[in-house]
Amino acid sequence: MVKKYALPVVLIALAFLFPLIDPLLEAVLGKSLLFSAIVIAVYVMLALGLNIVIGFAGLLDLGFVAFYALGAYVTGWLASSHFKQVSFSFLSAAPTETVSGNAVPGIHISFWIILVLAGAFTALCGIIIGAPTLRLRGDYLAIVTLGFGEIIPRFFQNGDDLGGFNLTNGTIGIKAIDSPGLPFLPDSLPAWQQFGTLNLNPWYYTILILVLITVYINIRLRDSRLGRAWISVREDETAAAAMGINPVTTKLWAYALGATFGGIAGAFYGAFIASIFPTSFSFNVSILVLCMVILGGMGNIYGVILGAIALQGLNFYLLPQINTWVHRIGDAVGSPLLSGADIPKYNFFIFGIILVLMMLLRPEGIIPNRQRQEELHSGDDDQSITDAARA
Amino acid sequence: MALLEVENMHSYYGNIHALRGVSLTVEEGEVVTLIGSNGAGKTTTLRSIHGVLPPKEGKVIFDGKEIQGTPAHDMISRGIAQSPEGRKIFSRMTVRENLEMGAYHRSDRDGIRTDMDRVFELFPRLQERIKQEAGTMSGGEQQMLAIGRALMSRPRLLLLDEPSMGLSPVLVERIFDIIREINAQGTTILLVEQNANVALEIATRGYVLETGAIVNSAPAAKLREDPKVREAYLGEI
Amino acid sequence: MDSIKGSSWQSRLAVVLIAILLVALLIQAVANPGQFVSQLLIGITNGAIIALVALGYTLVYGIIELINFAHGDNFMIGSFVGLTLLAGFGIFAPISGDSGTFIKILGVLLALVVAMVVCGFVNVAIERIAYKPLRNSPRLAVLITAIGMSFILQNIGLVWKGPAQVPFPELISSANIFPGDAIIFRWKDLFVIAATIPLLLGLSYFIKNTKQGKAMRAVAQDKEAAAMVGINVNRTISITFLLGGILAGASGVMFGLFNGITVFNVGFTQGLYAFTAAVLGGIGNLTGAVVGGFLIGIIGSMADQYIGVRWTAIVIFGVLVLVLVFRPRGLLGDRSAVQGGGE
Numbered sequence: 001m002v003k004k005y006a007l008p009v010v011l012i013a014l015a016f017l018f019p020l021i022d023p024l025l026e027a028v029l030g031k032s033l034l035f036s037a038i039v040i041a042v043y044v045m046l047a048l049g050l051n052i053v054i055g056f057a058g059l060l061d062l063g064f065v066a067f068y069a070l071g072a073y074v075t076g077w078l079a080s081s082h083f084k085q086v087s088f089s090f091l092s093a094a095p096t097e098t099v100s101g102n103a104v105p106g107i108h109i110s111f112w113i114i115l116v117l118a119g120a121f122t123a124l125c126g127i128i129i130g131a132p133t134l135r136l137r138g139d140y141l142a143i144v145t146l147g148f149g150e151i152i153p154r155f156f157q158n159g160d161d162l163g164g165f166n167l168t169n170g171t172i173g174i175k176a177i178d179s180p181g182l183p184f185l186p187d188s189l190p191a192w193q194q195f196g197t198l199n200l201n202p203w204y205y206t207i208l209i210l211v212l213i214t215v216y217i218n219i220r221l222r223d224s225r226l227g228r229a230w231i232s233v234r235e236d237e238t239a240a241a242a243m244g245i246n247p248v249t250t251k252l253w254a255y256a257l258g259a260t261f262g263g264i265a266g267a268f269y270g271a272f273i274a275s276i277f278p279t280s281f282s283f284n285v286s287i288l289v290l291c292m293v294i295l296g297g298m299g300n301i302y303g304v305i306l307g308a309i310a311l312q313g314l315n316f317y318l319l320p321q322i323n324t325w326v327h328r329i330g331d332a333v334g335s336p337l338l339s340g341a342d343i344p345k346y347n348f349f350i351f352g353i354i355l356v357l358m359m360l361l362r363p364e365g366i367i368p369n370r371q372r373q374e375e376l377h378s379g380d381d382d383q384s385i386t387d388a389a390r391a
Numbered sequence: 392m393a394l395l396e397v398e399n400m401h402s403y404y405g406n407i408h409a410l411r412g413v414s415l416t417v418e419e420g421e422v423v424t425l426i427g428s429n430g431a432g433k434t435t436t437l438r439s440i441h442g443v444l445p446p447k448e449g450k451v452i453f454d455g456k457e458i459q460g461t462p463a464h465d466m467i468s469r470g471i472a473q474s475p476e477g478r479k480i481f482s483r484m485t486v487r488e489n490l491e492m493g494a495y496h497r498s499d500r501d502g503i504r505t506d507m508d509r510v511f512e513l514f515p516r517l518q519e520r521i522k523q524e525a526g527t528m529s530g531g532e533q534q535m536l537a538i539g540r541a542l543m544s545r546p547r548l549l550l551l552d553e554p555s556m557g558l559s560p561v562l563v564e565r566i567f568d569i570i571r572e573i574n575a576q577g578t579t580i581l582l583v584e585q586n587a588n589v590a591l592e593i594a595t596r597g598y599v600l601e602t603g604a605i606v607n608s609a610p611a612a613k614l615r616e617d618p619k620v621r622e623a624y625l626g627e628i
Numbered sequence: 629m630d631s632i633k634g635s636s637w638q639s640r641l642a643v644v645l646i647a648i649l650l651v652a653l654l655i656q657a658v659a660n661p662g663q664f665v666s667q668l669l670i671g672i673t674n675g676a677i678i679a680l681v682a683l684g685y686t687l688v689y690g691i692i693e694l695i696n697f698a699h700g701d702n703f704m705i706g707s708f709v710g711l712t713l714l715a716g717f718g719i720f721a722p723i724s725g726d727s728g729t730f731i732k733i734l735g736v737l738l739a740l741v742v743a744m745v746v747c748g749f750v751n752v753a754i755e756r757i758a759y760k761p762l763r764n765s766p767r768l769a770v771l772i773t774a775i776g777m778s779f780i781l782q783n784i785g786l787v788w789k790g791p792a793q794v795p796f797p798e799l800i801s802s803a804n805i806f807p808g809d810a811i812i813f814r815w816k817d818l819f820v821i822a823a824t825i826p827l828l829l830g831l832s833y834f835i836k837n838t839k840q841g842k843a844m845r846a847v848a849q850d851k852e853a854a855a856m857v858g859i860n861v862n863r864t865i866s867i868t869f870l871l872g873g874i875l876a877g878a879s880g881v882m883f884g885l886f887n888g889i890t891v892f893n894v895g896f897t898q899g900l901y902a903f904t905a906a907v908l909g910g911i912g913n914l915t916g917a918v919v920g921g922f923l924i925g926i927i928g929s930m931a932d933q934y935i936g937v938r939w940t941a942i943v944i945f946g947v948l949v950l951v952l953v954f955r956p957r958g959l960l961g962d963r964s965a966v967q968g969g970g971e
Contacts, residue, residue, distance in 0.1 A: 356776035488842070
């Protein structure tokens with residue numbers, strides 16, 4: 001029993017202590033890791049959300065970014081001055097009056113309520129998108145989700161003039177999004193009363209708790225009746241249906257739950273970054289998150305977390321580092337090509353290679369889910385014609 | 392020298408050891424049948440000989456040459472053709488196109504025409520349906536087409552997998568008459584058949600396969616008399 | 629029973645909606661026939677380019693049931709190869725709008741042929757490296773490697789020509805063929821149509837009449853039976869990829885010459901348009917891919933004109949989603965995208 005909980009407890013404790021360690025790291029590395037830790041945590045949450053869809057239910061979703069974008073825009077709509085036509089505040093940490101004493105335009109709802117609303121809204125969107133499409137075969141479903149993943153950000157991009165109504169402010173995006181806060185706290189905790197940009201600890205702890213909740217729900221789902229239904233649908237839909245499991249409903253649950261986490265992560269990200277643009281929600285984000293799930297190990301919660309940390313770590317640290325090295329080599333050799341190279345720009349080259357190599361060499365990921373491993377390798381033997389034709 | 396000689400052949404489906412050392416011989420001009428219950432490894436034996444499921448161990452010697460490990464698509468030019476289980480015709484091609492595909496590796500137009508005429512002589516029904524899409528024909532007609540397609544390569548050895556499957560008794564009798572006729576015209580036949588009664592009627596010799604291994608072999612007439620065989624495969628108590 | 633009932637109200641609704649759209653278009657056509665016809669012609673031209681790429685998707689899907697996600701990026705590679713060739717490699721002077729007519733014709737032909745060859749082999753290489761080892765793996769595993777290959781190709785393009793749009797030399801006149809400007813059909817448009825037709829005829833002849841073409845059809849229908857009659861299944865699959873790549877290469881060069889630009893990520897959108905076309909026509913069906921290509925071209929150009937350029941992508945992706953949801957077989961297809969159906 002002790003052994004089983006030891007590792008998670010240590011990891012969680014480390015995560016909680018990270019803001020204390022960070023200043024030490026800053027002294028060594030020359031920069032704080034807290035900002036990137038928060039972004040990484042957002043991606044961990046996204047990856048865990050997608051893990052429900054891909055890892056548990058076996059549905060390839062290539063448009064996961066759509067839910068992330070929807071969540072972010074929910075924050076944009078409900079916690080900024082975007083809708084100037086109205087003035088409505090509810091439990092928001094943001095000031096309700098301007099300096100001149102007028103009511104602040106726009107909708108300003110408490111961030112904590114928005115998190116719930118965003119989750120509910122994206123779940124609803126997941127159901128609306130999923131209900132008609134989830135009966136499709138796997139590869140077609142992938143393309144339909146990709147279609148939605150492309151339509152939604154493009155819609156946000158064009159949504160500044162919907163018959164005269166400015167829903168999304170087009171390519172400029174929604175700016176000056178309210179910071180969350182806990183206004184009821186005593187004045188001695190100003191950083192917590194209203195989250196700021198100087199002290200990132202409140203942001204960090206918020207997303208950490210969101211991630212822990214996500215992990216907990218992931219574990220509970222995996223071990224639940226629903227979790228077993230997902231496995232059976234993933235392995236053999238017809239057989240599952242014969243056992244009285246409704247495949248479409250089962251898949252819909254996965255899709256909607258995945259969407260919920262994507263939406264909540266998006267809502268947090270919107271508030272954290274404080275301004276959102278449609279171009280932040282491209283197909284690349286869907287692929288990045290997919291890469292995290294596949295690298296870590298589809299269906300394995302630890303694996304997925306590791307995948308997310310590894311790939312965002314690559315984005316944040318390794319690539320800039322390699323870039324510096326390449327520049328130094330370039331300067332030393334006198335090659336303007338190398339010293340002017342922009343390595344981080346090619347990060348998706350690396351992600352592409354990861355996708356191909358993982359599928360060829362270790363489709364079950366770094367930390368495999370046992371059941372998934374068997375499924376991914378069982379196909380190796382059941383046909384023989386290509387063995388014959390291989391010669 | 393035997394036309395086909397299989398020595399201690401082992402085959403696997405993944406981790407499942409499907410054939411555990413099958414040995415058999417087929418002499419030129421014979422009809423040899425392989426009988427056994429469902430899952431005994433009859434089809435697997437044919438697939439292994441044919442290279443569709445390459446054996447992991449053992450030898451397949453055809454016409455004096457070792458051919459295990461040769462890919463399936465090269466078997467036809469060596470003189471082995473198969474009419475597979477479940478027919479596996481090209482359902483969206485016409486009868487004529489299917490037969491032409493049977494002669495895919497050949498380029499002697501006149502020879503192909505002669506062989507097609509020979510197939511039509513054996514199966515007049517196919518000539519009536521020559522322009523019909525194969526997938527729209529009845530099961531019996533598809534079986535005829537599968538055998539006809541295999542004959543189009545002018546094989547020295549014809550592997551026949553369950554030619555009677557799913558056919559009415561009358562049709563079974565006709566198909567077996569034709570198989571006898573094909574053999575009489577000079578094609579050696581290795582026949583896998585669930586319906587041991589009919590198979591032993593036309594075969595020269597027979598092998599009994601049980602869980603991946605040969606347990607008995609004898610001239611067909613003798614096998615028909617064998618009380619064990621009668622009990623297990625000929626439906627007698 | 630449910631699904632039959634369901635599909636009938638859905639198809640009735642679809643018919644009504646399409647009828648409304650057609651009437652709206654007709655009104656526009658009557659109001660300004662010149663503009664409408666010009667737009668239709670542009671649509672057909674764009675459609676030709678899309679159709680050639682769509683054929684690559686449909687050929688590959690027909691034979692190994694894989695959505696070759698990297699196909700659109702191979703199209704991009706085609707346009708880059710053409711562009712690099714026209715720039716002369718330092719071996720000969722860059723071919724530009726000022727070059728002589730003969731040089732221009734030679735340049736265009738050379739660019740087309742080289743791009744076709746290169747893309748053909750790129751496609752074969754992708755299949756060998758990334759798809760063939762996974763022939764017996766779950767379908768989604770192969771789709772994921774295909775996505776990986778797509779990103780690899782895209783980044784090769786990014787390294788090769790940088791992140792910005794790159795201009796193509798103006799080798800074919802943008803002048804209108806018809807006198808006046810009531811109806812616009814440029815020499816460029818004529819070039820695209822004239823280059824597409826022989827490719828389509830050639831492909832059709834190859835599939836219908838050659839031995840290799842018949843082998844492709846046989847492998848598509850039953851791989852084991854194909855091997856039994858002596859067809860080398862792997863080689864046939866390679867040839868299918870070769871054909872798809874050849875068409876994508878030609879299409880890439882035509883796209884560059886026609887639009888005057890290309891960019892490293894052009895294959896993503898164009899590839900999705902082409903995939904939409906393949907699905908609309910019925911994936912696996914060659915005629916369907918061509919019909920779908922022209923339809924998507926026309927839908928795109930109509931959306932450009934009557935809805936607004938910035939909505940075109942949304943309209944086409946909308947078509948993709950609607951077709952997959954309500955008629956996954958497409959207009960002419962016989963394969964079912966719905967689990968348990970077809971096949």
